[in-house]
Amino acid sequence: MACLVTGGCGYTGTRLTEALLSRTNQDVIVVDTGWFGNYLTPHPRLKVRTVDLRNTDAIDFSGMDTVFHLAGIANDPAADLNPYASWEVNVLGTMRLVDKAARAGVKQFVFPSSGAVYGVRSEPDITEDLELMPISDYNKTKMVAERVLLSYADRMTITIFRPATVCGLSPRMRLDLAVNALTMSALTKGVITVFGGAQVRPNIHIDDLVDLYVFSFERRLAGVYNAAFENLTIHEIAELVTKQIPASIAVKQDSADPRSYRLNSSRLLGTGFAPKKNVSVAIGELAAAYRNGNLVDRPNWHTVSWMKQQQLG
Numbered sequence: 001m002a003c004l005v006t007g008g009c010g011y012t013g014t015r016l017t018e019a020l021l022s023r024t025n026q027d028v029i030v031v032d033t034g035w036f037g038n039y040l041t042p043h044p045r046l047k048v049r050t051v052d053l054r055n056t057d058a059i060d061f062s063g064m065d066t067v068f069h070l071a072g073i074a075n076d077p078a079a080d081l082n083p084y085a086s087w088e089v090n091v092l093g094t095m096r097l098v099d100k101a102a103r104a105g106v107k108q109f110v111f112p113s114s115g116a117v118y119g120v121r122s123e124p125d126i127t128e129d130l131e132l133m134p135i136s137d138y139n140k141t142k143m144v145a146e147r148v149l150l151s152y153a154d155r156m157t158i159t160i161f162r163p164a165t166v167c168g169l170s171p172r173m174r175l176d177l178a179v180n181a182l183t184m185s186a187l188t189k190g191v192i193t194v195f196g197g198a199q200v201r202p203n204i205h206i207d208d209l210v211d212l213y214v215f216s217f218e219r220r221l222a223g224v225y226n227a228a229f230e231n232l233t234i235h236e237i238a239e240l241v242t243k244q245i246p247a248s249i250a251v252k253q254d255s256a257d258p259r260s261y262r263l264n265s266s267r268l269l270g271t272g273f274a275p276k277k278n279v280s281v282a283i284g285e286l287a288a289a290y291r292n293g294n295l296v297d298r299p300n301w302h303t304v305s306w307m308k309q310q311q312l313g
Helices: 011-023 076-081 083-103 137-150 178-189 206-219 234-242 279-291 303-310
Strands: 002-006 027-032 046-050 064-069 108-112 157-163 165-167 191-195 200-205 223-227 230-233 248-252
Touching (some): 002 011, 011 027, 011 206, 076 137, 076 303, 108 206, 157 206, 165 178, 165 206, 165 279, 178 191, 200 206, 200 279, 230 234, 234 248, 234 279
Parallel strands (some): 002 027, 002 064, 064 108, 108 157, 157 223, 165 200
Antiparallel strands (some): 200 230
């Protein structure tokens, strides 16, 4: 049997692919556009195919047990570059993918939505039962994709996570995510610029997210789950960075990003899953990798600027 990982050359996808190869006996098929490169190590049970999600006919589901659907236009600014393409990839591509998977007898479909589908909320704890109020095209596509997938819950195990902002090391880095960006700024400039700073962001270490995907596969976990273990303001994240890296914090009052929300992950913790790392650990790992020369700032590790430069999407 085999697992399909769409977006398997991405930030989290690369780490998930490595984990599936090392921790399961499954063959792994990765499909990815290759827009940001391929940092996967060759493996006898790994096949990597360059496929755009808009061409699901190019994906063979023969022998597929589980789909980890990580591919998509990845964040609000990237989606705003071409909203039409974002709907086409994130919604229409997902609909075609799950339908083809269901027809092929795939047993489980795992999908990372986004914790930001709740929008800007005043509730102290955001649980899965609250109404979704996305404010961006990107998060609207995630909400609609969720509803499409749940319509197939009678045909396969549907697992939907609403992850927090991810942080930590990957062979294919992303330096446009909050913790990673603030840490890299401290390391390279000695200054962390915070816009606003009072916005609350939930966070999850990339190792915990990968563990969660494997956990859901091993348990055939069904349902919708928040996945966040530290709700911190942007300024609190900056302060955690300065505890490990000498840097000053420059606060600019205006912020173009009003999102602020606290995710409650009690439902997920009730399944027996437990996180092992946190934001401070991620900061330390990033700093150590930078000082060892294993972490550098590459243009293709910044999603929006790279997509603009390469005219992707």
